[in-house]
């Protein structure tokens with residue numbers, strides 16, 4: 001079993017308006033089988049015993065599915081391993097890169113104010129969903145689930161989009177801090193399914209408007225989002241969203257959309 | 264304290280219908296006059312808050328994460344049961360009901376379970392209408408699989424992410440109501456106290472986790488949907504923040520806690536790799552369909568490369584002990600046997616953690632790959648193999664997986680009647696937080712079903728019935744003495760945690776120790792002697808915790824994760840003690856509660872004559888002396904029989 005001492009430069013910031021700065025710590029005897037967050041737990045436990053403020057970071061499931069964790073590690077949102085959230089990053093991968101010094105930063109975007117240290121406020125993503133990221137169906141009013149067969153390829157592709165965990169790494173990785181990949185994932189998931197057709201164009205219009213209102217940048221096709229996305233959400237969904245958006249804009253808001261306008 | 268189940272009578276298939284037909288309603292224009300509090304935004308809480316908002320009630324919903332979409336329901340992998348019989352293989356509502364009662368080892372309430380089976384049909388319709396992308400067949404219809412040894416294929420699934428997709432469905436409905444203004448969401452808020460006024464639940468006290476502000480929220484009715492308490496074991500498959508604080512605080516205010524000792528240990532989790540381990544990761548149970556479980560026959564082989572251990576020196580203990588079921592024995596049997604070979608027989612494998620027996624057994628895919636080919640195995644389990652490799656660094660195609668059981672689910676919870684109301688009027692409990700439907704053991708793919716049945720279909724209705732019955736509640740001001748007292752008690756608790764007399768250790772230090780005790784004495788198998796020892800060890804450790812816990816120097820009035828953890832650990836200490844008391848009192852084996860004194864052929868032996876009841880504990884002010892109340896269970900439809908897997 002390999003162990004190593006690592007130098008960590010961690011962004012510390014007391015609150016949204018406070019000035020932040022990097023502080024340097026040594027993580028001792030880091031074991032290759034530890035997860036990245038376990039390394040931080042261990043350091044935090046020591047800091048507490050020494051009477052120093054532990055490092056604040058978001059995390060919950062530690063299984064790569066809840067989307068809570070969010071750290072930029074040496075410039076990579078969620079760290080260097082592809083398709084891996086930072087909670088699932090294990091130290092053997094970090095060791096393999098030969099890193100002995102690591103810089104930890106929060107997601108940086110105007111729409112994600114820092115709450116403390118590595119913790120940011122991602123409420124803007126919820127508000128994008130509120131603006132239209134749903135199918136309006138009242139509880140209890142659904143008809144039998146097998147009444148509308150859905151071709152497997154369509155259902156599978158909708159699923160690919162639906163796996164987004166809402167972590168915001170796409171925003172953190174984007175030079176423009178755009179939330180296009182996140183928004184496109186939801187627009188495409190619902191817009192591809194027969195259930196989602198009725199609200200399809202209204203949805204894309206509202207969600208894109210909300211994304212802009214939250215202060216996210218616009219997409220200029222850098223592709224960094226796709227690389228950082230732990231769920232491998234494809235940038236093709238952004239193109240798909242843009243197509244729907246254009247269609248939605250040519251039909252004016254007040255026009256009644258043809259219900260069969262599905263692709 | 265009286266335990267009235269309020270079960271309807273008459274033929275079981277008509278009970279829910281009849282109950283609905285004779286319940287009180289609240290007129291649409293009156294609903295917005297009622298303030299409803301929902302604590303929790305998982306499947307149960309998210310679905311309930313969304314539906315109550317849609318009905319027009321004024322809802323406040325709370326969760327401790329930064330977004331309701333992150334509740335731990337998100338982590339469920341396997342699937343959700345429903346008696347749709349789409350596969351035409353003989354499934355029915357009755358059969359699902361029957362399987363659930365039997366699976367729960369005859370320790371659940373028949374009327375509740377029947378309703379659950381009935382509502383399972385509506386859940387799938389609802390989820391599909393929301394856009395939940397369940398797996399489909401090539402013809403476009405929904406696919407099913409058989410799960411956990413069921414004889415029918417009734418499990419709906421969405422790759423290995425069923426919980427995620429169902430939760431995102433409920434979350435989207437919730438966000439829609441937030442946009443409509445019927446639900447106000449309070450993320451990063453932790454409930455720390457229940458407010459009871461004149462015998463009724465009338466509000467909660469929360470701590471804003473961002474700025475530390477402690478606030479009162481008053482309401483006409485309070486719903487707790489705060490998940491399970493598996494983290495009492497420290498290591499479990501739960502999320503890091505999963506806690507018992509909300510239910511425990513309600514318990515201390517008068518809500519009976521039912522069957523706390525019923526916990527479920529899942530056999531296939533990735534073992535610990537060291538002291539620093541923070542949580543355990545589940546590997547889907549489906550792996551046991553093709554994997555063979557073994558350990559070395561000789562203790563001296565335990566640290567050898569498994570490839571170098573010849574076939575005759577491998578001990579396929581499940582296949583040898585249970586020839587009929589082999590590697591597919593039920594969860595509890597598989598778990599216990601792994602423990603026996605590692606802890607009693609000293610044959611465990613994997614990294615050695617100082618001071619502990621090796622805890623791990625192999626799950627080997629070699630013969631399945633030889634027989635079926637690597638492609639097919641990868642098609643079935645590729646994503647799981649990838650996840651395993653990410654965590655352990657080993658490729659299960661080349662070297663056997665290592666697995667060990669871990670705490671996964673808690674069947675116990677706050678006692679509720681047929682309406683899901685606790686022993687406090689106006690306090691409702693849904694999802695894993697209540698005790699209601701799974702008896703002493705939960706079947707795979709049934710927790711998602713229960714959370715959504717409670718949230719979408721039961722609570723919105725029974726809460727309406729309650730409000731329609733009480734009609735008007737007295738207005739309660741935040742300045743009222745009960746509210747102010749509750750607020751002060753929370754402030755005092757926070758102060759106490761921040762100012763321990765001799766602050767030396769972080770909260771995790773104590774949590775780990777508590778977890779070790781519970782795991783050792785109140786885990787997969789229990790006996791009177793061990794449980795008494797556990798009680799002797801927990802009590803002084805709890806005192807030491809309050810003496811020595813260190814959460815300074817951050818101030819309380821700010822983002823302070825150590826303080827959050829300390830508060831949760833404090834409540835786990837009291838619940839942990841109650842678990843052991845309950846396990847000691849229940850002098851029989853049933854489901855997940857395995858008392859080594861009560862076995863037959865090495866399997867759990869129930870004692871229906873003395874223990875066919877729900878044990879509901881009342882808080883007396885002294886955590887070591889709770890008062891026991893019993894709800895006797897009757898079985899009109901499914902006659903109790905003994906489980907046997909030999």
Ligand SMILES: Cc1cc2nc3c(=O)[nH]c(=O)nc-3n(C[C@H](O)[C@H](O)[C@H](O)COP(=O)(O)OP(=O)(O)OC[C@H]3O[C@@H](n4cnc5c(N)ncnc54)[C@H](O)[C@@H]3O)c2cc1C
Pocket residue numbers: 302303304305306307308325326327328331333334335336337338339340341342343344425426452453454455488489490491500501502505506508509545671672693694695696707708709710711712714
């Ligand atoms: C890894 C794993 C896999 C599973 N797989 C399956 C499966 O395949 N099939 C199946 O049927 N079941 C499965 N289960 C079980 C099932 O997922 C859970 O029992 C179920 O999702 C619980 O839902 P819930 O709504 O009751 O609670 P949760 O989803 O846990 O939600 C709890 C909510 O309460 C909030 N909360 C908690 N405490 C407080 C507090 N003090 N103050 C404020 N808010 C609070 C949280 O923020 C959260 O919003 C699995 C469980 C795990 C852990």
Ligand code: SF4
Pocket residue numbers: 163164165166167168169170171181182185225228229230231232233
């Ligand atoms: S698209 Fe990917 S990176 Fe962006 S929020 Fe979703 S999962 Fe995270």
Ligand code: FES
Pocket residue numbers: 058059060061062063064065066067068069085086087088
């Ligand atoms: S902690 Fe849940 S995804 Fe990382």
